[in-house]
Amino acid sequence: MSDIVSIIQRVLGEVDLVLGWTATGAGGVAAPDRFQTAAEAERAVFNATCVHNLAVHLPRLKDKTVGIVAKGCDSRSVAQLIQEREIDRDRVKVIGVHGLGGMIDVRKIWRLHGYGVPVDARIDSLFIDGREVDRKEYLRQKCLGCRDTVPVVHDKLFEAQGPPITGIAEAATVEAILPGTGLGASLTAAEAMSAAGEDESRPLSELFANMNPTERRLFWREQYSRCIRCYACREACPMCFCRDVCIMQTTDPHWTGAGVDAGEAEMMQLIRVNHLAGRCTGCGECERACPVGIPLMLLMNEQNQVIEDLFGYRAGTDPEARPPLLTFDIKGDSRSEK
Amino acid sequence: MRIGVFVCQCGTNIAGTVATDKVAEAALSMRDVLHAETLQYTCSDPGQRAIIDAVQKKGLTRVVIAACSPRMHETTFRRTIGQAGMNAYMMEMVNIREHCSWIHSDIDIATDKAIDLVQKGVARVRRQVPLYSTTVPVTRRVLVIGGGVAGIQAALDIADSGLPVTLVERGPTIGGNMARLDKTFPTLDCSSCILTPRMVEAKQHENIRLMVNAEIEQVRGYIGNFEVDVRKKATCVIEDKCTGCMICQEKCPGKAPDEFNAGVGQSKAISIPFPQAVPMVAALRKEYCRQFINGKCGVCKKVCPADAVDYEQVDEITTEMFGAVVVATGYELYDWREAYPDYGGGQYPDVVTSLQYERMLSASGPTAGHVQRPSDGAEPKQVVFVSCVGSRDESVGRPLCCSVGCMYIAKQAILTKEHIPDSQSYVFYIDIRATGKGYEEFTRRAQKEFGAIYLRGRVGKIYPSNGQLVVMGTDTLSGGPVEIEADLVVLATGFSAARGAGELARKLNISYDQYEFLSESHPKLRPVETTTGGIFLAGACQAPKDIPDSVAQASAAAAKVIGLLSRGEIETSPMVAAVDQLRCIGCFKCRDVCPYNAIEALELRDGRQVAKVIDTLCQGCGVCNVACPPSVVSLKGYTDNQLIAETMELLR
Numbered sequence: 001m002s003d004i005v006s007i008i009q010r011v012l013g014e015v016d017l018v019l020g021w022t023a024t025g026a027g028g029v030a031a032p033d034r035f036q037t038a039a040e041a042e043r044a045v046f047n048a049t050c051v052h053n054l055a056v057h058l059p060r061l062k063d064k065t066v067g068i069v070a071k072g073c074d075s076r077s078v079a080q081l082i083q084e085r086e087i088d089r090d091r092v093k094v095i096g097v098h099g100l101g102g103m104i105d106v107r108k109i110w111r112l113h114g115y116g117v118p119v120d121a122r123i124d125s126l127f128i129d130g131r132e133v134d135r136k137e138y139l140r141q142k143c144l145g146c147r148d149t150v151p152v153v154h155d156k157l158f159e160a161q162g163p164p165i166t167g168i169a170e171a172a173t174v175e176a177i178l179p180g181t182g183l184g185a186s187l188t189a190a191e192a193m194s195a196a197g198e199d200e201s202r203p204l205s206e207l208f209a210n211m212n213p214t215e216r217r218l219f220w221r222e223q224y225s226r227c228i229r230c231y232a233c234r235e236a237c238p239m240c241f242c243r244d245v246c247i248m249q250t251t252d253p254h255w256t257g258a259g260v261d262a263g264e265a266e267m268m269q270l271i272r273v274n275h276l277a278g279r280c281t282g283c284g285e286c287e288r289a290c291p292v293g294i295p296l297m298l299l300m301n302e303q304n305q306v307i308e309d310l311f312g313y314r315a316g317t318d319p320e321a322r323p324p325l326l327t328f329d330i331k332g333d334s335r336s337e338k
Numbered sequence: 339m340r341i342g343v344f345v346c347q348c349g350t351n352i353a354g355t356v357a358t359d360k361v362a363e364a365a366l367s368m369r370d371v372l373h374a375e376t377l378q379y380t381c382s383d384p385g386q387r388a389i390i391d392a393v394q395k396k397g398l399t400r401v402v403i404a405a406c407s408p409r410m411h412e413t414t415f416r417r418t419i420g421q422a423g424m425n426a427y428m429m430e431m432v433n434i435r436e437h438c439s440w441i442h443s444d445i446d447i448a449t450d451k452a453i454d455l456v457q458k459g460v461a462r463v464r465r466q467v468p469l470y471s472t473t474v475p476v477t478r479r480v481l482v483i484g485g486g487v488a489g490i491q492a493a494l495d496i497a498d499s500g501l502p503v504t505l506v507e508r509g510p511t512i513g514g515n516m517a518r519l520d521k522t523f524p525t526l527d528c529s530s531c532i533l534t535p536r537m538v539e540a541k542q543h544e545n546i547r548l549m550v551n552a553e554i555e556q557v558r559g560y561i562g563n564f565e566v567d568v569r570k571k572a573t574c575v576i577e578d579k580c581t582g583c584m585i586c587q588e589k590c591p592g593k594a595p596d597e598f599n600a601g602v603g604q605s606k607a608i609s610i611p612f613p614q615a616v617p618m619v620a621a622l623r624k625e626y627c628r629q630f631i632n633g634k635c636g637v638c639k640k641v642c643p644a645d646a647v648d649y650e651q652v653d654e655i656t657t658e659m660f661g662a663v664v665v666a667t668g669y670e671l672y673d674w675r676e677a678y679p680d681y682g683g684g685q686y687p688d689v690v691t692s693l694q695y696e697r698m699l700s701a702s703g704p705t706a707g708h709v710q711r712p713s714d715g716a717e718p719k720q721v722v723f724v725s726c727v728g729s730r731d732e733s734v735g736r737p738l739c740c741s742v743g744c745m746y747i748a749k750q751a752i753l754t755k756e757h758i759p760d761s762q763s764y765v766f767y768i769d770i771r772a773t774g775k776g777y778e779e780f781t782r783r784a785q786k787e788f789g790a791i792y793l794r795g796r797v798g799k800i801y802p803s804n805g806q807l808v809v810m811g812t813d814t815l816s817g818g819p820v821e822i823e824a825d826l827v828v829l830a831t832g833f834s835a836a837r838g839a840g841e842l843a844r845k846l847n848i849s850y851d852q853y854e855f856l857s858e859s860h861p862k863l864r865p866v867e868t869t870t871g872g873i874f875l876a877g878a879c880q881a882p883k884d885i886p887d888s889v890a891q892a893s894a895a896a897a898k899v900i901g902l903l904s905r906g907e908i909e910t911s912p913m914v915a916a917v918d919q920l921r922c923i924g925c926f927k928c929r930d931v932c933p934y935n936a937i938e939a940l941e942l943r944d945g946r947q948v949a950k951v952i953d954t955l956c957q958g959c960g961v962c963n964v965a966c967p968p969s970v971v972s973l974k975g976y977t978d979n980q981l982i983a984e985t986m987e988l989l990r
């Protein structure tokens with residue numbers, strides 16, 4: 001494995017700053033950091049807890065030349081931002097990470113072993129509190145069945161040489177919304193569990209697919225009732241770059257009210273999903289950032305799949321592509337009165 | 339805010355199903371409404387006077403008119419409240435006729451719905467602000483697409499008014515299908531004798547520029563200012579040099595199908611379609627040319643006395659501005675072969691289409707006007723005409739009437755007798771449709787004076803037997819099957835839209851029907867307009883029609899064009915998009931989706947790039963509103979807040 005520190009130091013010769021990670025989180029897990037000098041870069045790390053999608057910072061650093069360490073999934077966000085002209089390809093140097101063996105779900109570790117427990121999450125092995133455990137048990141759901149192991153855009157490649165991963169990528173399991181997990185609790189979720197046949201690891205989407213419209217509506221009402229309108233989902237999303245003029249907070253036009261209730265939250269999330277149609281790169285940062293554990297990617301993944309089925313388009317896989325829902329194409333048969 | 343609500347009874351059109359007085363009563367309790375009344379006919383003079391009175395006496399600042407579709411009377415009422423001293427856009431029309439009374443039967447339910455719709459209109463008009471239109475200069479130049487008789491007529495009429503016209507024709511000559519006809523009904527005028535003077539006039543007219551072998555590549559812009567890319571196809575002949583001597587055609591060894599003669603006879607790879615072609619310029623078809631197929635020949639280049647042949651020629655695209663467009667792309671004959679296997683599906687040489695027969699009758703045709711059957715060149719004595727092949731036939735998905743078949747069959751039956759006095763014509767027909775001036779008399783003449791035998795019934799099968807064709811049909815008048823031994827069978831083939839009509843329509847952003855005939859804006863009141871302003875229709879591209887109708891429509895389209903461009907400028911709708919530049923994030927998704935290129939970047943004093951709408955280009959389609967992530971682009975008169983307010987009223 002080549003050294004992430006020296007790669008960052010080399011890139012620093014060409015840019016103002018590099019976005020990466022240091023091991024300064026609770027228990028030594030990775031936390032995002034920025035490096036402006038070679039000395040600062042000495043503290044850079046790359047391990048299996050580097051889950052954050054650093055591309056979210058790029059639109060806010062338009063006035064600088066920026067280096068960024070990007071996993072395959074993150075690189076799709078970079079590509080999508082380039083496509084939407086939010087960032088200038090020439091002003092970004094991408095250190096693509098190739099050959100990851102899936103990232104670790106730190107929250108799962110904390111849930112089972114206590115918050116702040118020392119974690120050594122290497123690319124190919126995992127030590128909790130000094131003891132090696134089966135890292136497969138702690139992989140993030142979205143990393144299973146990863147389709148983006150090769151970065152879409154990159155200027156330098158960092159070979160992580162992780163183990164191969166297999167499985168099915170999922171937004172969340174039933175477990176994630178269950179009582180006692182610290183991520184929300186309610187009767188409807190318990191009912192969801194019983195519908196899932198007590199199998200907590202069963203994918204939520206599978207359960208959801210079997211619900212009728214009324215059940216779905218109840219399900220979402222219940223999920224959204226936990227929303228505290230902190231906008232963490234929006235802030236973590238690399239594609240949500242309207243910032244201060246976000247329509248969630250304006251009264252002109254008055255799309256959503258200011259109240260914190262399931263109805264307003266639902267409106268807000270439906271707008272968010274709509275605004276990300278054909279733009280969401282599926283990084284799952286919204287769901288990871290949600291402090292109350294609303295399975296936000298359930299809806300988003302469904303929409304991404306519909307767009308892929310309809311238009312054969314996956315956002316962020318081609319910086320040059322014309323996204324289907326941001327295209328006005330008169331050549332279709334829409335004008336014909338057939 | 340002082341809102342007035344006027345509920346129209348439209349005689350019984352609305353009042354028959356909606357209790358208009360109850361609607362007016364309910365309106366009085368709506369927010370800011372201080373006047374409400376019902377009127378028998380709001381659009382009538384007394385109705386309009388009542389609105390003006392109420393506005394002036396009660397000081398109304400906004401008006402809601404619950405009546406018919408805004409497509410009918412929006413302009414009327416805008417003028418009305420303008421006359422009352424208000425801004426013409428401080429008015430909202432609520433459609434309680436097409437959207438309510440006409441589609442419901444229960445008075446109570448329809449009344450409730452009408453009240454809801456009025457409530458919605460009130461909510462919307464409360465958020466309306468005055469709007470002001472501007473004017474834009476127009477380009478005083480006209481594009482006519484298609485050089486058939488309709489296109490020529492439109493071009494001449496427009497050019498005579500002093501406006502420059504560019505007449506674009508896809509083929510190598512103007513003249514269209516009419517140039518291929520021998521005679522015209524019901525007068526039996528020689529078709530080319532009456533058409534060629536018009537063709538020459540078009541060529542000589544100082545205001546007309548002819549572009550043959552040219553097609554429309556792309557169209558941008560809008561009424562008054564269309565920016566059009568025209569592709570001039572490479573014909574390997576330099577138009578300015580070619581003298582039309584036809585030596586190249588004579589010497590060319592490359593055989594090619596004769597499109598002008600509808601496939602009767604053969605042409606050459608380099609050719610001039612017919613001796614009166616305009617312009618009289620040869621064109622080379624690469625797909626049949628030995629030079630291009632085998633890489634060696636070069637005969638035409640060697641023999642050309644004017645040195646006009648250039649194998650290196652490439653397509654050229656020119657871009658020009660036009661204020662208006664006339665589409666006159668015409669028709670072509672329905673390709674009957676696949677749909678009618680019982681008629682031989684094209685495998686019997688002596689079953690020909692009406693246009694092929696027309697060329698066989700024509701003195702300038704491949705047989706020099708001597709009617710000869712294609713199989714052996716013999717003169718046919720028994721000629722059978724089969725009407726409605728590919729028209730009025732649901733079984734092949736073509737229910738439309740070609741509108742000229744009955745007439746040209748009568749004409750061809752008469753001409754057959756004139757060419758071959760001892761011949762006998764039979765006509766299988768469904769009905770005889772002869773509605774034009776002198777048409778009925780003409781079909782009678784075909785039967786009485788020229789002895790054509792008319793049999794009412796369809797033909798079931800045609801098959802060859804002993805060097806002849808047996809036509810099996812029914813005679814529904816005598817009630818029995820008929821079999822006729824024919825030397826030649828002429829199919830009265832129906833009309834199809836010209837090849838590529840739909841594609842052109844999409845480029846022009848105009849509507850078309852399932853047969854790719856182009857759609858007029860209103861079947862009765864706007865028959866030459868399309869749904870896109872500044873684009874007009876002429877001739878058979880809109881629906882099958884005969885020469886007089888095509889010419890009349892072409893002149894009508896010309897009148898529309900002249901009227902449009904005579905003012906020099908046109909008023910634009912103020913209902914265009916607007917960007918809140920303080921809140922624009924400069925992502926330019928609006929610009930990406932704008933079909934009219936009506937959005938440009940503007941740099942603010944702080945260096946921020948924001949979107950700016952070019953009012954004169956914007957057509958108010960609203961696509962940008964949808965694309966804008968922070969929703970800071972809105973359509974004047976249809977702002978998000980207005981739509982939200984309407985929706986909230988309905989959801990209450």
